[in-house]
Amino acid sequence: MNKKIYIETYGCQMNVADSETVISIMKTKDFIPESNIENTDIVILNTCSVRDNAEQKIWNRLDFLKGLKKRKKGLKVGIIGCMAQRIGNELLEHEAVDFVAGPDSYRYLPDLVNETDIELKTYKTDFDTTETYSGIEPLKNEGEISGFIPITRGCNNFCSYCIVPYTRGRERSRSIHDILNEVKILKENNYKEITLLGQNVNSYSYDDNGKIYNFPDLIKSVAEEAPEIRVRFTTSHPKDISDDLIYVIAGTKNICNHIHLPVQSGSNKVLELMNRKYTREWYLERIETIKRVIPGCGLSSDIFCGFSGETEEDFQQTLDLMEKVRYDSAFMFKYSVRPGTFAAKNLADDVPENIKVERLSKMIDLQNKISKKKNKEEIGKTLEVLVEGHSKRSKEMLFGRTEHNKVVVFPKKDAKKGDFVMVKITEAGSATLKGEIVS
Ligand code: 5AD
Numbered sequence: 001m002n003k004k005i006y007i008e009t010y011g012c013q014m015n016v017a018d019s020e021t022v023i024s025i026m027k028t029k030d031f032i033p034e035s036n037i038e039n040t041d042i043v044i045l046n047t048c049s050v051r052d053n054a055e056q057k058i059w060n061r062l063d064f065l066k067g068l069k070k071r072k073k074g075l076k077v078g079i080i081g082c083m084a085q086r087i088g089n090e091l092l093e094h095e096a097v098d099f100v101a102g103p104d105s106y107r108y109l110p111d112l113v114n115e116t117d118i119e120l121k122t123y124k125t126d127f128d129t130t131e132t133y134s135g136i137e138p139l140k141n142e143g144e145i146s147g148f149i150p151i152t153r154g155c156n157n158f159c160s161y162c163i164v165p166y167t168r169g170r171e172r173s174r175s176i177h178d179i180l181n182e183v184k185i186l187k188e189n190n191y192k193e194i195t196l197l198g199q200n201v202n203s204y205s206y207d208d209n210g211k212i213y214n215f216p217d218l219i220k221s222v223a224e225e226a227p228e229i230r231v232r233f234t235t236s237h238p239k240d241i242s243d244d245l246i247y248v249i250a251g252t253k254n255i256c257n258h259i260h261l262p263v264q265s266g267s268n269k270v271l272e273l274m275n276r277k278y279t280r281e282w283y284l285e286r287i288e289t290i291k292r293v294i295p296g297c298g299l300s301s302d303i304f305c306g307f308s309g310e311t312e313e314d315f316q317q318t319l320d321l322m323e324k325v326r327y328d329s330a331f332m333f334k335y336s337v338r339p340g341t342f343a344a345k346n347l348a349d350d351v352p353e354n355i356k357v358e359r360l361s362k363m364i365d366l367q368n369k370i371s372k373k374k375n376k377e378e379i380g381k382t383l384e385v386l387v388e389g390h391s392k393r394s395k396e397m398l399f400g401r402t403e404h405n406k407v408v409v410f411p412k413k414d415a416k417k418g419d420f421v422m423v424k425i426t427e428a429g430s431a432t433l434k435g436e437i438v439s
């Protein structure tokens, strides 16, 4: 009998894309995707290690799964993703866990699952620096309009606080031919939006028999392959964002004018301790260039407070930078020590928890104010919106995104998921815009 497999995905968009890769791989070995955890034979958790609270969620989930296994004899549970790589051994000791596979081992998952029938527990967490999942067909979900395409895997930057280089291994770029082939498949399946994914997309580099393709070459080719499709990308490292890329975005209609450019901190001292390899001045110059070459470009960031040695003055520099840039939105966190990183080994976690909490809340308040102000500037404009679905609050309302990545809610009229509609903005809050479709 074909076994049913249910996947729960935690963490970043790379994990979302990886879960699709996993389902594709499992389907080739006759496993069947299942969306209800109560009906499945196998549960897989695709996990994140970026902060401690992400890992805590998984431990809690495992306690729930321990109970579920008591009710459902024969149910198997597996852990994949960053936690599997980081603490696979520890996870295997948990009563609920039957198998563990790291991010470079997904091709072995069907075997690992089958082997749990004869062995008690199975695992594979070897790094394979050549693994790019070439030849695995991307999953096309019926009715879906937006897809992710990984272009690089892993990271070589070793920011001192970050666990990713240890869980996802060295950076490698996927073949431009594989990527363009996936674009073609998504296009044939009526997708309307593609997001190119990598820990640092700007360092994409693929050697095709002596011809080197870098990220601006790649994104231009993707945009030309699918001129009717919106193209997005994430994440860009500020040290590597080139003028070339900025001009390609400005000059290519279907590449969305939105750049996610995580700054992490506004203080040069902290940036240096973080090993980010740029200064606040460099960052602000990049932002100025983006604003000059791509007027109105949507800007977002990742920022965190409370890193080792961050004084009140350093923190004020972060707030000051946020005011200078005026991000449309930002993901904000407080520092969480990750065992094994340079910072964990060499830099004291010396900002008290209550100060971290206080700083985080100041950051969030400031960003909300800026977002709200910037969103209010959109009132009266008519913007193109890609409809993503029904609004959570009402079936009569739809929501979608502008090319600048702002969420817009509006009465549905005749529009449906996947349509591009022109919406006149009438109201704005810190997180969403409201408007009306105009013909
Ligand atoms: N503590 C807090 N935030 C972190 N990030 C990465 N590592 C840590 C950590 N140890 C944040 C960074 C990164 C985002 C994905 O998560 O801002 O850009």
Ligand code: SF4
Residues within 6 Å of the ligand: 155, 156, 157, 158, 159, 162, 163, 164, 165, 199, 200, 237
């Ligand atoms: Fe982590 Fe830095 Fe790599 Fe991003 S660029 S994944 S923050 S090490």
